[in-house]
Each structure stands twice: as structure tokens, then as C-alpha cells.
Amino acid sequence: MAYKLLSEPIRKYIREKRWDKLRPIQAAAIPKILETNNHYILASHTASGKTEAAFLPIISKVNFNEVGVQVLYISPLIALINDQFKRIEDLCKNLEIDVTKWHGEANRSLKKKLIKDPQGIVLITPESIEAMFVNAPYNVVTLFKNLKFIVIDEIHSFLGVDRGLQLMSLLFRLKERTNAQFAIIGLSATIGNENFLEIKKITGDVERTKVLVDKTKKITKAYFKYFENKGKEYGLDLLKDLYLETNHSKTLVFPNSRAKTEEIAVKLRRISDKVGGHKNYFSHHSSVDKEIRESVENFAKTNERFNFCISCTSTLELGIDIGTVDKVVQIDSTFSVSSLVQRIGRSGRKEGESSNVIIYTTTKWSFLQSLACWGLYEKDFLEPLRISEKAYDILLHQLLSIAKQNSGIKQAELINFIILNPVFKLIRQNEVEEIIEECLKLEYLEKIRDEIILGLEGEYIVNSKDFYSVFKTEENFKVSSQGRKIGEMPFSPQIEVGENILLAARIWKIKDVDFNSNKIEVIPANDGKPPTYSGTGGNIHPEIRKEMFRILKSNFSYPELNENCKSILEELRFEFKHFTINDFSRDVPIVLKENSILVYTFSGSKINKSIKFIFAILGYESLLDENNSSLDINSNLDDLKGIFTSNIKSKIDLDLAIKEALLENKTFLNFSKWGVYLPVFYQIEIIKDRYFDFDGAYSFLEKSRLVLQDI
């Protein structure tokens, strides 16, 4: 049915590919895209043919003889653009449609050629769109004035993050600048019912956006193993077991940090060398050199014969094509259910194959958390994500970008343009005015007669290559060996001549350090330590903690646990045996200690941080342990009960406390690259909006009942 609607060249393409039938998401999308002008979100699991579901009907529908770029494909990753380029070019090969890559590493003369003769399909990143607006806004019109479709790949990766807000703003600016009438097609992995409304908001027109979902779920087999970690590094028992588990298959191992990724890769390789196993052990994360990463991806994708093991971080979570793997190993719990879903989806990618995951854990609370994530995965729960409605920091970034783009814009016009942008819908006009006033005062912007232009400080900020992205990056040392790039590592005391490090699944000795140009020269060595990388800690969703609580208080037995896991679960359940819990949403176990009280909140990280902050305002210091979601509060029982039962909200001045905390500790705002340029009042607002969850914390304190152990 859907097949017949496609144009003849596309049907020919399908016949040549010998596809016997269209995939479900393709069959659903083709008639909708061909016959309506709606925006669509195509949600379907990895490797289910989403790219073709969008491009088969788009190429059928669009007349590529018209002047101007007809289709703009936006991707969060350069690597994905390079992957998709091959697929889309293959689709277009008999149709004389030009496909052009447009990102920071793409060929410049091909970009120039496109500007001279704008046509076909362009593959781009959000930052490159931003750069075009800032440096060559006339090109935006030349290229895109006749645009018919925008395809956004991995659109879920933009949901609930600053980069998504930037993308929303850019989509609006694109439409306003070019007057083009385009439809938006978002491609997404599973997003969960909870997120349909939020993901529709990205197009800027919820009413016109429809979601098409393929709910087919693959069978997943999971097995849990437990090896208590005693030292800093993994124990030999775990490594040996992991080796036997992985040496006869194609495997991905996810150990949750770059340092541990290196440790696993190097140590498994060493075991393999000793027993004469295969040598295909790799590490893959952001600090491994790009070319090495590409060669690892390529090995996995093209090699049929040999087994391999890639130890990796979330770099291999998104849609980069690495072919099929037999098995996924997770070491200690993921920080979210959606991360677990993506990682599991990496195995058994062929239709009809089941996915296989083995979960190793090394601490009892990590074990419980991973069991909770697995339980929620089976119940089809995914963390709900929320588009920030008062993104004053992104607003400031876009103000500077728009000022540069227009080189002179009337103040009223600038304000109006911001107000009309759906991404800033809930920011009031007087707030925009106030932020502009502050920008004028600090010379980010300047007013000449009634026109706004970039100020001196603003020029300095916008003319940096760091301007185009809304996320922060750390500065690193570049590591190379005899002219060959290995990767990067951040500054640490470990950077010293003679020290040995692990990187790109190999051991190296530092031969030379150049502190002026941040370069490290290394030679191969035999033994070393993983480099230390710093991170800030993730946010666990409350539902994961609730599930942990439920598991603790249930008698359910899990066939997917090995004997060690079973006894750890018993141990944990025994610890909580004497708490009588009637209502998981209200009852809070507490333990009286000598000078403090231990409160098991079983709530999310943001709520925990907020509760700690509230207690600090009230004069009670506390220690937060995110492993078991507990707060050890320096308080007595009467005080604690008082705080839990009274209306705390009215008694504290949150804004004042955050202001003081900000003065004391500037790193508070580290999550926001552009927040530092805002007036303090707005900094406080974004901290409340994105760092904390005070509504969640107040509601927790109000409804909770403290439960002591039965005697």
C-alpha cells in the first residue's frame, strides 16, 4: 500500500535493495508524509529503518529541480552525519540529487560550491546553523529560502537539555529569516508516552505535530552477577569472569566512566594475551582520539569473522552504526532507565534476535539500583523529560547571536522577536527588557540611537569559536606518541614525566610534558594507571529510588540473579526488615544515631540536594549519600519531626540563601555556560529551575511520615 504511493525511482531503489516488505515505521510514515503537511515524530527502536521512513517519502514528494536547498537534515553528532551521508547518497544516486555535509570538519570548498549553486539535501549540526546566523546570515536566506523539509535525527537527545532549547530557537529563526514553509520530521528512539507532548514542543507547533510510534519490543534476556569491589580497581575474580563471558562473542562493555573503561580494556587484553585469546580489545570514549575511535567503529562494523570487545562510555549509546553485537555488559548501575534501554538496544540488532545483557555490580546499593532500572525497563518506564520554560541563559546567548546577525536591530523589534519565539514563551516582556538593559550596562550590547548592536564586550564573546555551542567543555592535554595522536587527558598531578597511564586500551609512559601548549608525548609501556577524569555526578530520577524501595520491601525473587546477588538482596532486605511500610509514597525509614538521624529519602537526586539545602538554611548540617539516597542530618528527633510537619516553605527565604551560596561558591552555576552573564536574580531562577527541585522537596517534606524500626 505505502509502496505504491512512492515515486517510481524510489520504488526502483526498494526493488534493487530486495526489501520484501517495508518496516512498520516506514509503512506508517510514508502515506502521512506524502499526503499531509504536518510535522511528524517517528519513534521506533534502533535499526528499525527510521531514516528511510523519512527520506523515502520526502524524496518522492520534493521537486529537486527547484532552486535552493530542499531538505535540511540536522544531527547532534558529526559522526552520525558522516554515517547518514553514505546512506542518503546511496538513496539519491540515480536521481541527481546533491547531498552536502555542512559541519566544522566538512570540506570547505564543497560548502562554497553549495552557496554558489544551492540545491539538494544538506546535513548539518545545530552549532553550524548558529555559526551561519552569526557569520554569514545572508547565506541562510540564499540556501534555505525554498526549504521543504527539516529532518531532525535522534530528536530525543535534544529533549530536556540546553542544546534542545538552542535548536528550538534556531528553527524559529530559520523560519522567520527565510519565510520558507517547511515540515519537520523528528526521528527518535523510544521516548515513552510521558514525553509525547514535550517532544512535540520542539517543532514549535504542538497542534501540527503528530507522533507515529512503533511499539514492537524485542525480547531481552538479562543476567545479574555480583563481585564485591574491595579496592579502587576491579578485582581479579570479576575480570576473569568477565573475560570468560566475553571472549567468544562480539561484546560491548559499559563501565560508566572513562577511567574504568580503560582499566577494563587493558586488563581484559592482558588476560587474553596470557591465555592466547583474540587481541581485539578496544576502548571508546570522548578522550580517545577521533581517528582511533573511527577505526574501532569501522572494525566492529565491517568485520564478520573475528570476535571483539569494546569497552566504552555513552559515546556508543547513540545511533552511530557499529553493526551487530552479541552481548552487552553493564558494570554497575546506569544512572537512568533510558540509558539502560539504549545500551541494551545495541545487542541483537537483527530482526528476530533477542537482546542480551549481563549486569555486573560491585557494591550492594549499585546492585539494588541496577535491579530497579531493570524492573522499570520491563515495565516500559522511561524518565519523563521536561523542556525548561524559563531558559534565561539560552535567551542571553540568543540575544547576542541575533544582535550580531542583524548588525543593527530596533530595540522594540528585538524584544518582539524574542517574545514570538515559542522556546521563550513563558518569559515575560519585562524580563526580556530587564536582561537587555543589563546587557547594555555591561556592554554586551550597545544602543546607537534606537538601534541595538553588539557592544565591545559582546564582540569579544561572540567572536570566539567557543560561542556557537551552549555547553561547556574542559581544557585537556593532547596525548601523542611519535606523531600519532592517542587522545586527551585533563590536567592532574599524574601528568609528570615517568608516570604511566592507560589510554586507547594501551599502556603508555609519559616521556615529555609541554605545559605551554598542553601536549604530552608518550611511549608504549607495560603497566600503568587509568587517567583521572573529573565529573559532576548525575541526577537519578525519583522513580528509580521508589523502585529500589519497593524491591527492598517485597518478597519477590528474581530468576535472573546469580547466587551472590541473591544473598546480597537478602542482606539488604534484612536491613530494612524492621521498618513497617504501608505506603511507599509517604513512609520514610529513619535510623536514630548518636548525634544525628539517618533519613532514607528514596527520592531523586535533585530532591535530595534540595532537602539538604533546606536543612542547611534552617541551621542543620547534613551528609548526603547518593548511593543509598540517605541524608545524615545533625538533628534530634523532635526538631526533625517539627520540620517535617510544619509548613517550611513560608519560613525560609530561598532566594536569599541561593544568592549567598552563589557568592560563596561560583561553581554553583557550572551547569550553565551562559548563566554567568545574567543578573543575579536570573541566575537564582535558573538554579531553582535546573539544579534543584524545591517543589519536589517541599512536597516530600509535607507528605512524609517518619518511620522508626519496630523494636
Next chain:
DNA sequence: GACCTGCTGCGGGCTG
């Protein structure tokens, strides 16, 4: 107790 993502313009040197 974390992970990830992106990038201009210009000038100089080299290659085809």
C-alpha cells in the same frame, strides 16, 4: 558517583 555533544576566519605552506 558521569557521560556526551560543537566550532570561524585568516594566512601560510603544500599539492595537483
